[in-house]
Amino acid sequence: MDAATYIATERLDNGRPFEVRALRPTDETDLLAAVGRSSAQSLYRRFMGAKRDFSEKERDFFLNIDFVNHVALVATVKEAERVFIVAGGRYIVEKPGTAEIAFAVVDDYQGQGIGAVLLRHLATIARQAGLKEFTAEVLPDNTPMLKVFERSGLKVSTKRSADGVHAVLQL
Numbered sequence: 615m616d617a618a619t620y621i622a623t624e625r626l627d628n629g630r631p632f633e634v635r636a637l638r639p640t641d642e643t644d645l646l647a648a649v650g651r652s653s654a655q656s657l658y659r660r661f662m663g664a665k666r667d668f669s670e671k672e673r674d675f676f677l678n679i680d681f682v683n684h685v686a687l688v689a690t691v692k693e694a695e696r697v698f699i700v701a702g703g704r705y706i707v708e709k710p711g712t713a714e715i716a717f718a719v720v721d722d723y724q725g726q727g728i729g730a731v732l733l734r735h736l737a738t739i740a741r742q743a744g745l746k747e748f749t750a751e752v753l754p755d756n757t758p759m760l761k762v763f764e765r766s767g768l769k770v771s772t773k774r775s776a777d778g779v780h781a782v783l784q785l
């Protein structure tokens with residue numbers, strides 16, 4: 615499997631189809647539009663701080679993916695004959711065998727199973743790349759993300775601190 619050309623069709627919890635695919639460098643406009651459709655709270659949960667705009671360096675980091683040490687997938691849906699990015703998930707290898715994961719889902723699509731699907735696809739790619747675990751830093755009030763981890767079928771351990779929750783997911 616080539617992560618850079620990864621593509622799969624899935625269904626939302628309500629049965630509506632959506633696509634999971636590798637992020638492309640040409641996705642910049644659509645990715646920024648997804649950020650624009652996300653609430654301040656959702657962006658805060660994803661970036662652990664107030665975030666609405668991105669520097670050129672940040673845009674480069676988010677869009678220029680090597681699909682070896684940095685893998686990024688997006689979820690797209692078709693609305694009124696146009697395809698929109700509604701979620702994204704990525705992992706970045708921290709050390710051999712371990713990668714940090716992060717997710718963002720546009721508010722109108724939260725709670726419909728997209729985060730869990732992205733996690734499943736990222737785990738498949740990671741296993742084939744020889745990774746053994748994912749780590750994540752999650753804000754303590756980000757219960758939906760913690761529930762995605764708990765329901766993933768992966769062995770999950772968490773450690774809470776004043777700053778947040780450190781989660782380790784065994785692949």
